[in-house]
Amino acid sequence: MNAIIIDDERLARNELKRLLENFPHIQVIGEAANTDEAGALIEELHPDVIFLDIQMPGKTGFEWLEEWDGYLPEVIFTTAFDEYALKAFEVNALDYVLKPIELSRLSESVQKLEKQLANKTKTHPEQVSVSPQHFLSAQDQIFVKDGEKCWFVRLDKVRLCESMGNYVRLFFDDQKPLVLKSLNALEDRLDPKVFFRANRKHIINLNFIEKIEPWFSGGLQVTLQGKGEKIEISRRQSIRFKELLSL
Structure with a gap:
């Protein structure tokens, strides 16, 4: 070690x-x-x-x-x-x-x-190198249970994932359930062409971006469709974000 x-x-x-x-x-x-x-x-x-x-x-x-x-x-x-x-x-x-x-x-x-x-x-034996077959596609459906409530939701409906310690809060429609999983573990399963790690606490669905604005210290701020959540993309991740979405 x-x-x-x-x-x-x-x-x-x-x-x-x-x-x-x-x-x-x-x-x-x-x-x-x-x-x-x-x-x-x-x-x-x-x-x-x-x-x-x-x-x-x-x-x-x-x-x-x-x-x-x-x-x-x-x-x-x-x-x-x-x-x-x-x-x-x-x-x-x-x-x-x-x-x-x-x-x-x-x-x-x-x-x-x-x-x-x-x-x-x-x-996570695959964590060192995750190949594409490990990714869940945007069309895949996932089962989510939070307390007594259950959902069967397609990943393309999830606009935002937010770290809450050992849990992740998923944002889709009007729902915000918690799942017992770290944001890093979730990131390993999500298609990076659709889901982008904006900062230490958030993963965003690129298809839900409504507006992009310059932010402090060279970062960016995006506004998401739906409930209008504003998420900061850190300066480091802003470089990757621009490369990913450039021609």
Whole structure:
């Protein structure tokens, strides 16, 4: 397993590296002193996990996660502050480890990581490379159950998918049911010619776009037909969006 340590304190990075030497199957392949450096490293190296400090100069760990729309590995927060624990799990962090880090507590995190990665491999063995036959077409019908309500809906009727932690909210007609699935897992099954990942929280049906406007920091904002939802396309994804829809 490959790891990147993101912490503005060099001594803290060195101490965590020393502790991780007790786990030969984990290799620290990079270090970053801030989130700007971290983003470039993650895109280049695609680690399995990042050990992320919260309080850093510039963006905090939470602020960076909210904005980041690139490849995201498992996240283990390492911090001296215990008041952020609830928020950490709201953003789907794998674990939250307090400094000074004890070897026994780190061992628990490593065990969680091993279990999580093993489950991913079993559940999504095709995740590394998804070939077209895995995609559901826009004409395929899916069964959706939310509480006591059930729907059998064609995918071309779904205009928007929104991440809600471990759930995804599907928007079609006047309905907004929740399904127990991550947005990443859903993205793996959807046809990329029809469904586009606008940002970390949203996938949009390209056929429902009604209006496109320039937005902040080089991004775009699209308005969807139906209920008029306005969805921001991040700056990074805007480049892909323009390439996808250009002649």
